[in-house]
Amino acid sequence: MKNGIGKLLMMVAVAALFISGCASTIQYGDAGSSKPVSKEFGSSDLQQIAEAMVDSMITFPPMVELTSGRRPVVSVDNVKNKSMQHIDTESITDSIRAKLIRSGKFRFIDRTTDAQAVEELKTQNDSGLVDKNKAVAFGQQFGAEFLLTSNFSEIRQKAGNTTDVYYKFTMSLKNLKTGILEWSDEKEIRKVFTRGTFGG
């Protein structure tokens, strides 16, 4: 009897080894996968937010009218991250900006690369290396007509084994001349995490 149970345990152990495999594996995954890995902010959440914001903005009737004959110049403000997580929020606005530029509806000013631009213009104008007729003069850049501002917030609730996380990303387009918000929209994401009885 005892011998039998021992053998059974042995077999189960051997079978477990076979089923789980002993070696670590690495493989390419789908960059557009929407499989939630954890309740934390993930790549699919970022993609969903970026797509929702861009779709909403380029189809909003006053925006369609505004962009029908020209491509307004927009500047992107830093995201106000009010969540409890450290998120690379610039990555969200970068995705949104890239999609908006590719839509052919808007043009953007990037203030984060100004230091390099000033350095380059100084070299062109002051170093004596560059032909004066071909050097780019100071003071010719465009000023942004609109400012794209955003807020990111999180509400987290926990009851027993269940954690419910709600993310909200709000974005607005502010007319810098008049101060009017020309467009605004928000994207909500809810994730529910239930801790398994045997899970770690």
Next chain:
Amino acid sequence: MNEIQYLKSAMAAIAAVAVLGLAGCSTTAGVEATARTAWDDQGARTLEKNVVFNSGSLKGDIQIVDIKSAMVGDIMKAQATLRSKDRDTLPFQYRFDWFDAGGFEINSGAGAWKPLLLTGRETKTIQAVAPDPRAKEFKLKIREPD
């Protein structure tokens, strides 16, 4: 009880676990619905639609009731109406791929799958907007979560 009986029951248990493990991971191409912009004799805009079910289980779960598209300015907008055939809440994933007039994909492979939750017998619409004005054709893909 003797050893052979133990052995038999253990083998059966292992086989059952293995079968479960294999059945768990079956993401297929799912449903593919293509809609192409065309023009009729009067020059009015029409949509040529084609729906292909690549998954039997998905065919039993979901139905594409309607596909339509419209132009917002010069950008194409798409909408699909889906109906759940099941009584339970089911999770799906969907994405829209966009193609230009020549049939070339725009921003090839760049789209992301989006989660979709359909409660029992629910009808839901999903929408998408083309990435740029070149888009004249779209393909909606729906699959079970990976």
